[in-house]
Amino acid sequence: MKPAAAPSIQEILEPILLRYGGRPDLLLQILIAVQKKLSCVPPAAIAALAERLAIPLVRVQGVVSFYAFLSTEFQGDYAIYLSDNITDQMLGSRELAAHLCGKLGVSLGQVRADGRVSVRFTSCTGMCDQGPAGLINFRPVTRLTRDRMERIADLVNARVPMEDWPGELFQVETAMRRSDVVFRRPLKPGEGLRASLERGGEILSTWAEDLAPSDARKHHLERGGAETLKEIYKSGLRGRGGAGFKTGIKWQSVRGASDPERYVLCNADEGEPGTFKDRVLLTDYADMVFEGMTICGHAVGARKGILYVRQEYAYLEEHLEGVLARRREAGLLGENILDSALDFDIGIHFGAGAYICGMESAMIKSIEGRRGIPRQRWPLPVHHGYRRKPTVVNNVETFAAAAVISARGGEWYARNGTAESSGTKLFCVSGDCERPGIYEYPWGVTVREVLRDCGALEAQGVQVGGPSGTLINAGDFDREISFEDLSSVGTMMVFAKQRDLFDAVRNYAQFFRHESCGLCTSCRIGTTLLANYVEKFAKGYGSPVDLEEMQGIGQIMKTMSHCGLGQTASLHISDSIAKFPSIWAGRMRTTEFIPAFDLDGALAEARSLTGRTDADAHLPHPVPQEA
Amino acid sequence: MAEKLKVATCSLAGCFGCHMSLLDIDERLVDLLEVVAFDRSPIDDLKQISGPVDLGLIEGGVCNAENVHVLQEFRRLCKVLVAVGECGITGGIPSMRNGFTLKECLEESYIRGVGVEFAHIPDDPELPLLLDKVRPLHHIVKIDYFLPGCPPSADAFWHFLTARMAGQDPTLPNALIHFD
Numbered sequence: 007m008k009p010a011a012a013p014s015i016q017e018i019l020e021p022i023l024l025r026y027g028g029r030p031d032l033l034l035q036i037l038i039a040v041q042k043k044l045s046c047v048p049p050a051a052i053a054a055l056a057e058r059l060a061i062p063l064v065r066v067q068g069v070v071s072f073y074a075f076l077s078t079e080f081q082g083d084y085a086i087y088l089s090d091n092i093t094d095q096m097l098g099s100r101e102l103a104a105h106l107c108g109k110l111g112v113s114l115g116q117v118r119a120d121g122r123v124s125v126r127f128t129s130c131t132g133m134c135d136q137g138p139a140g141l142i143n144f145r146p147v148t149r150l151t152r153d154r155m156e157r158i159a160d161l162v163n164a165r166v167p168m169e170d171w172p173g174e175l176f177q178v179e180t181a182m183r184r185s186d187v188v189f190r191r192p193l194k195p196g197e198g199l200r201a202s203l204e205r206g207g208e209i210l211s212t213w214a215e216d217l218a219p220s221d222a223r224k225h226h227l228e229r230g231g232a233e234t235l236k237e238i239y240k241s242g243l244r245g246r247g248g249a250g251f252k253t254g255i256k257w258q259s260v261r262g263a264s265d266p267e268r269y270v271l272c273n274a275d276e277g278e279p280g281t282f283k284d285r286v287l288l289t290d291y292a293d294m295v296f297e298g299m300t301i302c303g304h305a306v307g308a309r310k311g312i313l314y315v316r317q318e319y320a321y322l323e324e325h326l327e328g329v330l331a332r333r334r335e336a337g338l339l340g341e342n343i344l345d346s347a348l349d350f351d352i353g354i355h356f357g358a359g360a361y362i363c364g365m366e367s368a369m370i371k372s373i374e375g376r377r378g379i380p381r382q383r384w385p386l387p388v389h390h391g392y393r394r395k396p397t398v399v400n401n402v403e404t405f406a407a408a409a410v411i412s413a414r415g416g417e418w419y420a421r422n423g424t425a426e427s428s429g430t431k432l433f434c435v436s437g438d439c440e441r442p443g444i445y446e447y448p449w450g451v452t453v454r455e456v457l458r459d460c461g462a463l464e465a466q467g468v469q470v471g472g473p474s475g476t477l478i479n480a481g482d483f484d485r486e487i488s489f490e491d492l493s494s495v496g497t498m499m500v501f502a503k504q505r506d507l508f509d510a511v512r513n514y515a516q517f518f519r520h521e522s523c524g525l526c527t528s529c530r531i532g533t534t535l536l537a538n539y540v541e542k543f544a545k546g547y548g549s550p551v552d553l554e555e556m557q558g559i560g561q562i563m564k565t566m567s568h569c570g571l572g573q574t575a576s577l578h579i580s581d582s583i584a585k586f587p588s589i590w591a592g593r594m595r596t597t598e599f600i601p602a603f604d605l606d607g608a609l610a611e612a613r614s615l616t617g618r619t620d621a622d623a624h625l626p627h628p629v630p631q632e633a
Numbered sequence: 634m635a636e637k638l639k640v641a642t643c644s645l646a647g648c649f650g651c652h653m654s655l656l657d658i659d660e661r662l663v664d665l666l667e668v669v670a671f672d673r674s675p676i677d678d679l680k681q682i683s684g685p686v687d688l689g690l691i692e693g694g695v696c697n698a699e700n701v702h703v704l705q706e707f708r709r710l711c712k713v714l715v716a717v718g719e720c721g722i723t724g725g726i727p728s729m730r731n732g733f734t735l736k737e738c739l740e741e742s743y744i745r746g747v748g749v750e751f752a753h754i755p756d757d758p759e760l761p762l763l764l765d766k767v768r769p770l771h772h773i774v775k776i777d778y779f780l781p782g783c784p785p786s787a788d789a790f791w792h793f794l795t796a797r798m799a800g801q802d803p804t805l806p807n808a809l810i811h812f813d
Contacts, residue, residue, distance in 0.1 A: 551775050599775035608764040609698060611735045616756035623762050625698055628705075 015050045018043060023058060030059040033069055033375035037076055038317070038358050042144065046080040065376070072377040072523075074128060074359030075144075075317050082117045082124040084162045088140040088150075091130035091279040092469075092513040093436045093499055099138035102155050103127070109159035123162050129361060129517055130279035131318045134436035134499070135443045136179055143168050145321050147175050176321075180286045183443040184459060186430045187422055188410050190446075195293040196338050198409035202301045203346050205233035205412075231305035235261060238305070238408060240416025242428035247273060247364070247401035248471065248495035249570070250427075253408065256398060259388035260306040263396035270302045270311035270350075271392060271399045273369055277316060277361035278472035279517060280497040283432040284402040285319055286444050291406055292329040296352055298405025300339060301412045302398055303350035311352040312392070314369050320356050327354065361521035365569050366399040368523065379525045380569040403432055403496075423449035427488040431496050435460045437469075438502035453492070454483040462500040467507055467586065469499040473514035474574035477507075477581035508543070508589040511582045515540040518575040529572025532563035536579055542602040543593045547629075551599040553583060553590055600628040637670040638798055639686035641711060644675065645700040646727040646767055647693025650784045651718040652676070655690075657787035668798050685710050688797060692717045692784075694724040695768045699761035708774040713797070716770040719783035728767035735765050778803065781810050 022039045026032040036055065040047050047070050056063040070076045075087075088094070088103050103114060107125050112118040115126055133139030136148040142158070145168065154175065161171055182189055239254035260268050272295065276284040287295055299311040315322065330352055333339040341349045355373050362368045363378040370392050372378040391397020400408075407429060411419045420428040427449035433456060436442045440461030447456065457465055470476045470487070471494035478485070478492070485492045501507055519537040524530045539556045542548050560576030567573045583590060605625040613623050644652060652675055658665065673682040689711030695701055708714055719725040730738050744752045770776050780793055789809045796803035 601773050603772075605701060605773075608766065609762045611765045612762040615736055615739060615754050616762065618756055618758060618762065620758050622698065622758060625701055 015048070015054050019051060019054055019058065028059065030061045031375045033059065033061070033066065034073070034358060034372060035355060035375070037066075037070060037073075038320075038356055041076050041358070044080075045082060045085055046077050048080075049078055052078070068377050069375065072360065072379075073357070074520075076358050080117060080121060082122055083165075084123040084142060084168075085144075086123060086125045086140060086142050086158075087128040087131070088125065089129075089131040089133060089137060090127035090513070090517075091134060091137070092510045093134040093280060094130075094138040095509065095513060096437060096505070097138045099150070102138055102150050102152065105152055106155040106159060109156055110162060122165070128359065129277065129521060130281075132276055132282040132285050132316070133178065134280050134282055134434065137436075141318060144317065145176050146178055146318070148178055178285075178289070178321075179443075180289045181443070182286065182446060183435075183441055184445040184447070186446040186448060188407070188430050188446060189291075189432075192291060193294050193297065193409055193413050195297065195333065195336065196344070198294075198297045198412035199300055199304075199338060200344060202231060202234040202304050202412045203344055203348065205237070206230065231301075231307070232261075234301060234412050235305045237411055237416035241407075241411040241419040242416075242426075243404065243407055243411060243419070244427065244489060245401055246403035246407065246431065246496070248278070248474075248493070250489045250493055253400065253404055256388055256400070257302060257306050259386075260308070260396040260398050263389065265396055266307070267393075267395045268306055268308040269392045269395055269397040270299050270306070270308045271366075271369065271373065271387075271397055272299050272311065272313045272402055272405055273364060273366065273399055274313055274315040274319065274402045275357050275360075275364040275369055275372075276319070276402070277364045277521075278474060278495055278497060279514075280434060280436055280469065280472050280499040281495055282434050282436075283444055283496055285322075286432075287402050287406055288315070288319065288322055288326060292326055293333070294406040294409045295402050296329065296333060296339065296405075298400075298407070298409035298412075299352055300343065300350050301408055302400070302405065304348055306396075306398055308398070309349050309351070311350065312373055313352060313354045314357065314363070314373055315354060316357045316363075317359050323354065323356070330354075360523075361517075362523045362569075362571055365571060368569070369399065370397070377523075379523050380571075383569075424486070424488045424490060426490045431487070431494075433487075433496045433498055435462075435498050435500065437498075437500035438462060438465065438505065439500045447487075449488045450486045452484050452486050453478065453498070456487075456498060457483065457500065460500070462502070464502045464504075465500050466503045466505065467501045469501070469510065469578075470494045470497070472497040472499075473517055473578055474570070475577070477510075477578055477585055479585040482585075506589065507582060507586050508593070511578055511589070512540050512544060514578040518571070522571060522575065526566070526568040526572060528563050528566035529568065529575060532559050532567070532572065533575050535559050536563075536576060538602065540579075543590060545602070546593060546595050547600055547602050548590065548594055549596050549599050550594065557583065596629045598628070637668055638688060639672055640669050640674070640688045640690065641672040641682050641686045641707065642674040642676065642690040642717075643692075643703060643707070645691060645693035645703060645721075645770075646696035647718065647720045647725070649675065649692070651690075651692035651721075651782075654782075654784035654787055655790045658791050659787070661791055665794065669794070682706060682710050685712070687712050689714045690717050690780075691715065691770055692721050694720045694727055695764065695770060695773055696727055697761040697763045701764075701773060704770060704773050713777045714770075714774065715778040715780055715793070716776045717780045718785055719781070721770045722779050722781060724767045724769045725783070728769075731766045735763055739763075780805075782812065785809075 026036050037047055040051050052066045056066045107114055117124040131139050133148050138150040139148045243253040244250040274284045337344050340351055357363050360378045363372045365380050367381040368378040387397045387399050423429045430446050430448050433445040467479050470492055487494050515537040518533040522529045522533045539552050556579050560579050563572050563576045605627050671677050672686045673679045689707045716722050739754045743754050793803045
C-alpha cells in the first residue's frame with residue numbers, strides 16, 4: 007500500500023507562521039510549534055523559516071542548537087524525557103529508565119529503529135515532590151514506578167495516541183503542605199488590583215503627555231500607581247528568584263525612566279533543580295501572579311506583560327490562557343481595567359529547555375527569539391530590557407507577593423519575616439523526607455524547623471537553594487533561611503544519613519556542564535573540568551592534588567564568570583569539600599597525582615594493531631587499580 | 634657563589650621549537666650558565682637525567698609509551714616540573730590526530746600512504762607503542778607551572794628562569810602571554 011503523501015514543509019509551516027504573525031522575534035515560539043508537530047526541526051524547515059522570516063540561516067540554526075528540546079533529528083513519535091535530578095535518582099529513576107528502555111527495546115539517547123520512540127534524560131522537570139518524573143511529548147508524568155513504566159511501554163508499543171492515555175499518568179499534585187499568612191487566605195481575583203487603583207497616586211509624566219487636556223479619562227489617570235509603589239517599598243519585598251534585589255527599587259527605576267514604552271516580565275523559567283513553587287503558583291494561584299504583574303504595570307506605567315514559562319510547564323498553557331481570558335472578561339486585564347484608564351495585557355512565551363534562561367538577561371534574549379545567552383550586566387534590564395526598553399523582570403513568587411502587598415498593605419506584609427527579609431517564602435522540600443512538597447514559612451525559619459515539619463529526622467545534609475545554592479551539614483541546621491543568613495530560592499533537597507552525597511555532587515557537576523551556555527571560558531571550560539575531576543574521583547583515581555586543583559578552578563569560575571550560573575556552578579564542590587570531606591577522602595587511594603584514565607588501556611589499540619605482547623607493550627598504572 | 638640551579642629539559646611529542654626559543658635568549662645564555670647547570674638536555678646532549686634536579690622543562694605532549702616513561706622519570710627527579718609550550722600544555726599539533734582512531738592514523742601512513750612499499754604497520758619491539766590519544770603533560774603527572782606560547786618567547790623563558798633563580802613565584806606579565 008502506498009502511504010498518503012506527507013504534507014510538505016511549507017504546508018506544515020504555514021499555519022504556524024500564521025499563528026505567530028510571521029514575526030521573527032517569535033522564532034523560538036515558532037520552532038517549539040514545529041518541534042511538537044514533527045518531533046524535530048528538520049534542516050528543510052530551518053531553511054524555509056530563515057527565508058520566510060527574512061533572518062539569517064545561522065540565526066535559526068543557532069536557536070535550534072541552543073535549546074535542549076529542539077533538535078534537527080527526529081526524536082520519535084513518542085519523545086520521552088526522564089527527569090535526572092538527584093531527587094529522581096534517589097527514587098530509583100536510573101533503574102526505572104533502564105527498565106523502560108528494556109521494555110521498549112530502545113537504547114538510552116537513541117530513537118528506536120522504527121522511529122516510534124526515544125528515551126533521554128533531561129534536567130530536573132520540577133516534579134521533585136512526586137518523582138521520579140518525566141515528560142512524554144511534553145506532558146508531565148509523575149510518580150514513575152516499574153508498573154507505570156510497563157504501562158507506558160505498552161501504550162507506546164500499541165501506538166495509542168497521547169490523548170487516549172489514562173489521565174492518572176499525568177496527574178500533578180499541587181497542594182501546599184503548610185501555608186502561612188499569605189496562602190492561608192489567598193487573594194480573590196481583583197482584590198489587589200482594586201486596592202492599587204483606589205490608592206492611586208501621582209500621575210506618571212510619560213502618561214500625562216499622552217492626554218489631550220479635555221480627555222475625560224484624565225481623572226482616572228491620577229490614580230497613577232505611585233501609592234502602590236510606596237506600599238511595595240514599605241513591605242521591604244525582595245525578589246524571590248534568589249538574588250533578593252529590593253522590588254521597590256527595581257520598580258521605581260522603571261517608573262522613573264524617560265521612555266514611555268516599558269514592559270513587565272515574569273520569570274517562570276524555574277530551572278533550579280529541586281524547585282517547583284512556580285509550578286504550584288501558576289497552577290493554583292495564577293490569578294495572584296497575573297494580578298501582581300498588572301499591579302506592576304500600574305505602578306511602573308507599562309502596558310504589556312509577558313510570562314515566560316519553562317517548556318517543562320507548557321502543559322499549563324491551556325489553563326493559563328484560560329485564566330487570562332477570564333480576567334479579560336472580568337475587566338481585570340486589557341483596556342480600561344476596572345473602568346479606569348489603566349491598560350495592561352499579558353502574553354505567554356515558552357522556553358525550550360535551558361536552565362540559563364532563568365537568568366534575566368538570557369530570558370529576555372529568549373523572549374526575543376534568540377539563543378538564551380546572558381547579556382552584559384550593564385545596562386540593567388530596568389534601563390534596557392526587552393526590546394531595549396525599561397523592563398521589570400521579577401520572579402513568579404515576587405509578583406504573587408506584590409498582589410498581596412497591594413491588597414493588605416506593605417506594613418502588614420513587613421510584620422512577617424526578619425528585618426532584612428520581610429514576608430513569607432515558599433519552600434520546595436524534596437528528597438529524603440516523609441512529606442515532600444510546598445511549605446510557606448515566614449523568612450527566618452530555621453532549617454531544623456523545616457526538617458521537622460517535613461518529616462526528615464535522619465538528615466545528614468541539605469542542599470539549600472538548589473545546586474547553585476549552599477550544601478549544609480547538621481552543624482548548620484539551626485541557621486535561618488533569610489537574606490541575612492542562608493539565602494535561598496526556597497529549595498531544600500534533603501539527604502538522609504545512608505546517602506552517599508558524592509552522588510549528589512556528581513549529579514550537580516553534570517548538570518552544570520550541560521547547562522553552561524558556553525559564552526564565557528571560565529564557565530564553559532570550568533564546568534567541564536569540574537565534572538571530569540568528579541568522574542576521576544568516581545573511578546578511584548582522585549588525589550589531594552586534584553582536590554586542590556578543583557578548588558582553584560572553582561575560584562576562577564566564581565570570580566571570572568559572566569553571569570550567576572558560572573559564579574555559582576562550583577559551590578557544590580567547595581561546599582562538599584568543606585562540609586563532607588569524607589566523600590572525597592574515602593575515594594582517594596593515593597596521595598600522589600595519578601592519571602584519570604587507565605594508562606595501559608591507552609596502549610590496547612596499538613597492541614592489537616601490532617600484535618605485540620612484550621613487556622614494553624604495557625604501561626603499569628601508577629596505583630594498583632584494586633585497592 | 635651559591636650552588637647552581639640544576640635544570641633538565643627534554644622534548645616529547647614536540648618539534649624542539651621551544652628549545653630553539655630558549656636558545657633565542659642569545660647572549661643572556663652566558664649569564665644563564667653562570668647560575669644554571671644543565672643536566673639531561675638537548676643543549677648538552679646528555680641522554681639520561683643523572684639524579685635529582687631543581688627544575689625540569691618539558692616541551693611536547695605525550696604520544697607514546699616512551700614519552701610516559703620519560704615524563705614519569707622527570708616527575709620523580711625534578712623538584713619543579715614545567716610544561717613548556719602549546720603541545721606540552723594542550724597536546725598541540727600532534728593531538729590533531731585525536732579526532733581519528735589510531736588505526737586510521739597508522740593505516741593512512743603505513744598502508745594507504747603515497748609511495749608506501751611493504752605496506753604494514755610497524756611492529757618492531759624497539760619502537761615505543763603509540764597511545765590511543767596524544768595527551769597534555771598534566772594528564773599524566775602533576776605539573777607545577779605552565780609556560781604558554783608556540784613557542785614561548787625567549788623573553789618568557791628568561792622571565793621565568795630569572796624569577797625561579799631569585800626564588801620568586803614566576804608570573805608572566807600580560808605582554809609575554811598575549812599572542813595576537
